[in-house]
Amino acid sequence: METDDILEALDSKLRHLSQAGAIEPEQIHPVAIITRERRQIGDLEKDLQQVLDTIKYDVRIPPLLTQLADLHLREANHSRAILLYEMTLGLNSEQVGAWISMGLSHFMIGDPKDAISCFGSALALEPENVTALVYLAMTQMKKGELDECNKNLDMALRIDPKMPRALLGKGRYFKAKGNLDLAVTWLKRAVQVDPAFIPALMELGSIHKILKQYDKAIEVLTRVLSIDAEQADALATMGDVYSEKNDLEKAIYYYDKAVSIKFDDPELWIKKGDLHRARKTYQQASDAYQKAINADPEHVEAWVRNGAVMLLMNDEKTALEYLNTALALQPNNAEVAHQRGLILYSLERHDEALSDFDLAFSVDPGNPIHLYYRALMLEILGRDSEAKRTWIVAQRLFEEIGDTSKSAECKARIKRIL
Template structure:
């Protein structure tokens, strides 16, 4: 039983699937097969796509388009040798088909031969006027090669072909940003907006660039135009709120954050920012309310737990701060920021053993910040474990060798540990590095001011 199929794609697909379930054989035009195959491939139904290609080639064995679709599937499945042989066969029949070069380029790209892929795509450009897709593929290859200048030009070509190709527009802006050519991005987007004055995506991107340059007035104007172009554009409201927050206009910022919640389901980030604004306004109860909503919405958002912890720490509710940071650690014990914050709270509570353990965890998890080494050494000094304090300071100086502050501290701890020669050496070194910070040493170790040789070193340095 053979039937022509000139119906719409949905009917073609239904008829094709009906054929698979029965012993009937339906005839489809090659174009129908192409639509059916594209439908399956675009929806990730590769096995059905392969079945359609097989039957399609049985009915239309000379169809170049169906053969090229088979090549596409072979490349997807990493069967490069089979794909290349089929491409050779196609090229012998139709040497000027640009899709052959595109598929060969795809094979080279998947094998990380990006320059060869570029060469093949450039060959394809000579064979067609409809080169939008080729420029897009070229742009991606240049990105793989970290050639952002050429990538930018390729994506610009795509935008020239189609002003509504926002994916390419984003990529153009990305390249400008990576090249740190923010002024160039501003000129490009303003030129684009002269042609497309109601493009919310371009206004949004322009606003973000102005924001990165701290041009807050221009950023606000851009986000306002994005909202005028699309009054449901959540990203524009959120970015506008961030600008208002930076300008200290917290009530207006809250209004814009709340708008994002009214348009779509609330996000933890919106709750967090609203909480921060209320805290700045002194609305502590509201701040606390939104911080709790933040972690309820996303228990894995570290900034939410840190905001609650910092809030209670600032209010000197240290036990509550400790409770919430430990709750965060129970959720994500691999987060070094949590452990560092935990150590800071234990230090204030004078629980030095726990502070020591928390700082060790933070460092083991990769936190090597200056104040981590300094404060951990201070904890160990307070315990009276001068040897360990020295080890921590020596480690810290590997990361911050120019820090006179750490060297001064090391000199003091050496002396408290009875290592006079090392103390003399480090104190002289620290004073040579920055004599103006000597007062910090005197404030931290006032009991050492009576040591005779320290007075002598101070005299010789002034």
């Protein structure tokens, strides 16, 4: 294709596919199904990349790159989005919206320093840009800088007293401060301004859940789902509510719907797995934990949970493999080391189990249960003098934390060695 044809085709397809208005955090999520038109945009993007160096000073390029970046941001393809924002801003640094969107992308991937820098650049161009002020405040809140966050929210509300996201920010600020009553007041103001403002409704539902006001939480979340039936976070929170109500059937129903939309969220898969485990449907639990691993292969807890459920299925060798991986990912995790030690103990690999209990205690010296099993392994291995010393220390630690039963058991074992 000729260069002009590439630019015209790409611009046309992006205009057709892009959504109106600014990008909201709640709109950012991976795409489950790639449409034919989206694939065509991908092909045109590759074509553009090949000729970009020769036409980058064409006035059509910066807005086109911004549209492409926005598309990638909406699809949660943050690395590509940020790269494209950097390119377009390198050509035209006065695009306030691009600075804000790039900051939002950094915020979404947990990079507050660069997010703050981007929002600062936007505010340098437009000091009263309320959106930039609010996102800056949200980033500061994430960093724990609550005073600075509150100052920026107040500034935003002085400029626009009825901006729903600024009102939401105040609600989240008071929630972070532990003042749930004031948080609810501000969130209700946001909903009064915009009755369909899902983030504020979601926060209200979350606070009702925290306060164990389950009926109120369900009412608010049902309202959210009537606005957007595919709001994954609302579905997940509904699952949380029913889980806390011990209605596991309904909880799984909502988690199923949530993961069908937010399929790359390991925490959701783990919640689903935990419910199946509670219902003793272990294979389904394992399947869910495996999906969590697929979503994030470095998610230690997912490996541990799958290992634990394998034990419940009497598959000790597979359980050991999962815990080996978990410990490789997080070598100083005392809980994982202890769990692996227990499996090795059950497999009568006592030397290896001893090493794991030693590791667990070195990382978590305040927990005498590691010493308890260390002493047990030493006894089995015939190292009685070391076992006795370990039992003595364990007995003292159990006594300090008020575990009289374990303390008495340690005393009995000390006497037996004598």
